[in-house]
Amino acid sequence: MSDDYIRLIPSDKQWQPKPEAAEAATSYVAQLFSGPQDDVEEVEAEFYDQVTLIDAGENTTKISCLNCGGDIAVDWFFDLIEEKGEAFGNLDFEVPCCGAVVALDSLRYDWPVGFARFEICAMNPTRAKYELDSAELAEVARLLQHPVTQILAHY
Secondary structure, three states, X not given: OOOEEEEEEEOOOOOOOOHXXXXXXXXXXXXXXXXXXXXXXXXXXXXXXXXXXXXXXXXXXXXXXXXXXXXXXXXXHHHHHHHHOOEEOOOEEEOXXXXXXXXXXXXXXXXXXXXXXXXXXXXXXXXXXOOOOHHHHHHHHHHHOOOEEEEEEEO
């Protein structure tokens, strides 16, 4: 069985909210999925010590280099994650397409990925409208007191 996730992260990869703001935003997201059939398995907030990859899982099928425009094998990216882990002190790596050292967050991914020290994650969200709309994202941002980005993941 596969799992789907909505992952909400701050627009600034180093930023973390106050715990009470994280709790309020997490409660808000959970109620977006509340319904007669428990439309979501789990909604939780996660604080990370280091900048951490917030990926799109199997949704990521294409990556291209901002430096040369060349394609980067998705396997290269996932091998890097497997070797280095998901937490990064430094996002700069030599890419195989042109040998340039570029930041992972500057690569172009066909499905958005992010890097953050905080996320709110909703696991297996099922409602008529899967992703959060702009008004819902604005409310999460208001509660956190910081702009957010949405990452849709499938594993």
